[in-house]
Amino acid sequence: MVDLKLHNTKTRKKEIFTPIDAENVRMYVCGPTVYDRAHLGNARPVVVFDVLNRVLRHVYGENHVTYVRNFTDVDDKINARAAQSGRLIGDITDETIAWFLDDMGALGAREPDHAPRATAYIGKMIAMMENLIEKGHAYAADGHVLFAVESYENYGALSGRSIDDMIAGARVEIADYKHNPMDFVLWKPSDETQPGWDSPWGYGRPGWHIECSAMSYELLGDSFDIHGGGNDLMFPHHENEIAQSKCAHPHGDFARYWLHNEMLQVEGKKMSKSLGNFFTVRDLLDQGVAGEVIRFVFMQTHYRKPMDWTGQKAKDAEATLRKWRAITDGVAPTNVAAPVLAALADDLNTAGAVAALHQLAAAGEAGVLKASAALMGLLTEELGAWSRDVAIGDEVSTLIEALLTDRANARADKNWARADELRNGFAAAGVLVKDTADGAVWELANGFDLTKLEALK
Ligand code: AMP
Ligand code: ZN
Numbered sequence: 508m509v510d511l512k513l514h515n516t517k518t519r520k521k522e523i524f525t526p527i528d529a530e531n532v533r534m535y536v537c538g539p540t541v542y543d544r545a546h547l548g549n550a551r552p553v554v555v556f557d558v559l560n561r562v563l564r565h566v567y568g569e570n571h572v573t574y575v576r577n578f579t580d581v582d583d584k585i586n587a588r589a590a591q592s593g594r595l596i597g598d599i600t601d602e603t604i605a606w607f608l609d610d611m612g613a614l615g616a617r618e619p620d621h622a623p624r625a626t627a628y629i630g631k632m633i634a635m636m637e638n639l640i641e642k643g644h645a646y647a648a649d650g651h652v653l654f655a656v657e658s659y660e661n662y663g664a665l666s667g668r669s670i671d672d673m674i675a676g677a678r679v680e681i682a683d684y685k686h687n688p689m690d691f692v693l694w695k696p697s698d699e700t701q702p703g704w705d706s707p708w709g710y711g712r713p714g715w716h717i718e719c720s721a722m723s724y725e726l727l728g729d730s731f732d733i734h735g736g737g738n739d740l741m742f743p744h745h746e747n748e749i750a751q752s753k754c755a756h757p758h759g760d761f762a763r764y765w766l767h768n769e770m771l772q773v774e775g776k777k778m779s780k781s782l783g784n785f786f787t788v789r790d791l792l793d794q795g796v797a798g799e800v801i802r803f804v805f806m807q808t809h810y811r812k813p814m815d816w817t818g819q820k821a822k823d824a825e826a827t828l829r830k831w832r833a834i835t836d837g838v839a840p841t842n843v844a845a846p847v848l849a850a851l852a853d854d855l856n857t858a859g860a861v862a863a864l865h866q867l868a869a870a871g872e873a874g875v876l877k878a879s880a881a882l883m884g885l886l887t888e889e890l891g892a893w894s895r896d897v898a899i900g901d902e903v904s905t906l907i908e909a910l911l912t913d914r915a916n917a918r919a920d921k922n923w924a925r926a927d928e929l930r931n932g933f934a935a936a937g938v939l940v941k942d943t944a945d946g947a948v949w950e951l952a953n954g955f956d957l958t959k960l961e962a963l964k
Contacts, residue, residue: 509566509852513733514811516741516765517665521854524764526732532563532572533731535723535762537740538622540579541603542588544787545610547801547816548737548771548778554802555768555810555855556735557616558883562851565843565882574619575726577719578604581625581712586701596702600624610788613798615884621726625718629704632713632721635755636693644754648684650696650709656689659750665765666742673742691747693717716747724752729759738767768810774817797893799885800824806857806883828885831864832894834873835886841874843882857883903957907938910963911947929963936960 511524526532536556539549556576563572580600589596608618636652639645644658656662663673674689681688692714697703703710723731729752736745745765752761770777773784791801803824808814844867850859860883867876880886910929917925933940937955941948 509848511562511566511852512854513764513766514854515763516767517763519667522764524732526567527730527763529567530571532567532733533727534560534563534572534574534733534735535719535727535731536574536576536619536734537719537736537744538576538578539603539607540582540584541600541607542582542585543603544789545607546778546785546787547773547791550611550614550788550801551771551805551810551814552735552737552768553611553616554614554805556766558806558851558855558857559733559735559766560617560619561882561884562855565848566852573621573727575621575623575723576619577722578607578622578624579715579718580604581702581718582715590700606789610792613792614788614802615798615887615890617884623722623726625713625722626702628718628721628725629713631725632693632717633704633706635717635721635724635751637707638755639693639751642754644750645693646686647708648686650711651684651692652694652708653685653690654693654747654750655686656691656750657687659754661753662689662750663742663746665746665749668742668746673746691716691743693751716744717751719744719748720751720755723748723762724756729756729761731762733764733766734762735766735768738769741767766810769813772813772815775815778816796821797825797828797890799828799890799893802890803828803861803885806861806885809858810855827865829894831868831876831880831886832891834868834871835877835880838873838877840878840881842878844872844875844879847879847882851882903951903960906960906964907949910960911940911949914947932959932963936963 512521513524514521534556536552539545545553556574560572560574578600585596585599588594588599592599604624612618636645639654640647640652643655645652645654647653663670666673670689693716694706694708694711694713696709696711701712703712723734734745734748749761752759772778773786776782776784778785788801792798800821804816804820805814807820807824844863846863846866847860850856850863853859860879864876864880864885867879877886884890910933914926914929917923917929930940933949935956936959937952938960939950939952
């Protein structure tokens with residue numbers, strides 16, 4: 508078995524990955540808050556952890572990995588969206604979840620084994636809060652439940668921050684019901700316009716962090732292998748998850764390996780609405796950038812480095828994928844090349860793996876190229892439609908244009924037999940030709956038949 512090495516944020520080192528149970532390797536990744544289309548940055552953790560999911564399954568076996576990624580479907584941003592649009596919260600979250608799965612599927616991301624919604628785990632969150640209160644790690648005040656940060660001595664260890672840094676970084680809300688300004692909200696009261704549930708502390712709703720602690724515990728247990736997310740989540744979200752989980756289940760390890768991806772930028776700048784360089788995955792797909800092209804661009808930057816999305820990279824990626832698809836078309840995948848696996852096993856060095864794919868392509872090793880690319884979710888059947896469409900489209904239009912020139916020449920030469928043959932042939936093949944003042948224009952009818960068209964050559 509290959510040695511898989513992963514960079515663990517907890518120790519700031521690349522470590523050999525040893526699962527708790529090789530029969531069931533367990534991974535939890537923080538998922539999206541569902542109120543809007545995913546932007547391109549949101550897709551980065553999805554693709555990064557999709558590659559890890561595929562590599563784990565390659566190493567430990569298809570059925571020996573449990574991958575959980577949640578949907579945050581209770582959040583004040585969702586409430587604001589509902590209030591502003593006059594729509595029901597449930598309609599917004601259902602629609603956004605369907606969009607998310609669709610858009611991420613277009614990037615070749617496999618769905619996780621479990622995709623729990625926070626609202627389905629409110630009872631489990633309440634039980635966890637009761638446990639924390641009982642052990643003295645949380646307290647109720649003014650309809651709120653707060654986590655007492657001072658009660659957990661390792662608070663801040665993951666991100667390596669001092670209390671002062673954390674206070675500065677968290678834009679801590681000072682509230683008179685808090686014992687310590689750093690204490691964070693587990694539960695807060697709801698009025699009748701906000702979503703809410705009955706609890707021992709009154710009608711209310713959870714704060715954000717508790718959901719991941721409750722859902723990972725229910726689905727993966729008190730100790731699991733890998734926890735992932737963007738590095739913007741390291742503090743406070745992941746620090747808070749650790750504090751809650753370790754205090755509620757002190758005999759567990761919670762997550763053993765913490766992986767964080769760096770952020771995505773666009774043409775060298777932070778992606779933001781005010782800079783006008785903000786776009787969603789769907790925007791790109793609608794502009795004709797294939798999901799596979801987006802995925803391939805992502806692979807060229809290591810997940811722990813900031814990645815820059817540029818139009819040029821997308822063009823280059825498309826050209827490379829077209830070449831590779833032409834080489835591998837109709838070829839059966841054989842085995843994964845050792846250098847590709849070695850690169851991926853080395854803390855997901857996808858850029859190194861892509862370099863190895865280039866070598867396979869140059870050597871004409873089509874079967875190995877196909878199998879190796881598939882491990883990264885590339886050159887797969889599901890993602891190939893874009894290249895087939897365009898390849899066939901190009902071929903057909905070139906042929907039709909050539910036959911139209913042929914017809915024009917036949918007419919000029921008064922070769923009426925050939926001109927008629929072409930006119931009847933177009934009709935039989937399902938190509939509708941119209942002569943206009945600007946020349947002939949054509950479109951394909953239903954029942955278009957490429958073989959009949961080719962017979963006209
Ligand atoms: P949000 O909806 O903002 O909570 O983000 C959902 C996920 O997208 C989190 O895992 C974030 O870390 C990630 N994310 C947000 N912006 C970016 C970005 N520019 N680059 C990479 N990941 C991002
Ligand atoms: Zn989380």
